[in-house]
Amino acid sequence: MNWVEFCDTLWLVFSKIFPPKYHPDGRAMTMVEESQHWIVTCRTCGFETNIHAIGGIRYRASGTKGVRFKCPTCQIMRGGTVAFRQPH
Numbered sequence: 001m002n003w004v005e006f007c008d009t010l011w012l013v014f015s016k017i018f019p020p021k022y023h024p025d026g027r028a029m030t031m032v033e034e035s036q037h038w039i040v041t042c043r044t045c046g047f048e049t050n051i052h053a054i055g056g057i058r059y060r061a062s063g064t065k066g067v068r069f070k071c072p073t074c075q076i077m078r079g080g081t082v083a084f085r086q087p088h
């Protein structure tokens with residue numbers, strides 16, 4: 001196996017673990033586009049925003065995760081839950 005084949009194999013494995021998210025029109029989303037579909041919900045007041053709006057980029061990841069962000073409603077740092085929401 002040469003270096004190029006090795007990279008291809010590595011990429012195949014990687015794309016299986018982190019499948020790209022797609023737009024409804026079929027193309028793969030860019031990093032910024034995808035981050036705009038990661039919704040952060042404040043655990044205290046339920047305020048929702050996207051992770052791009054709070055300055056984060058979440059790309060090629062899945063599942064849910066907690067973050068700390070400055071909630072505009074609570075006006076202090078709060079714990080939030082991050083979840084991917086498919087574009088409609």
Ligand SMILES: [Zn+2]
Binds near residue numbers: 045046047072
């Ligand atoms: Zn809040």
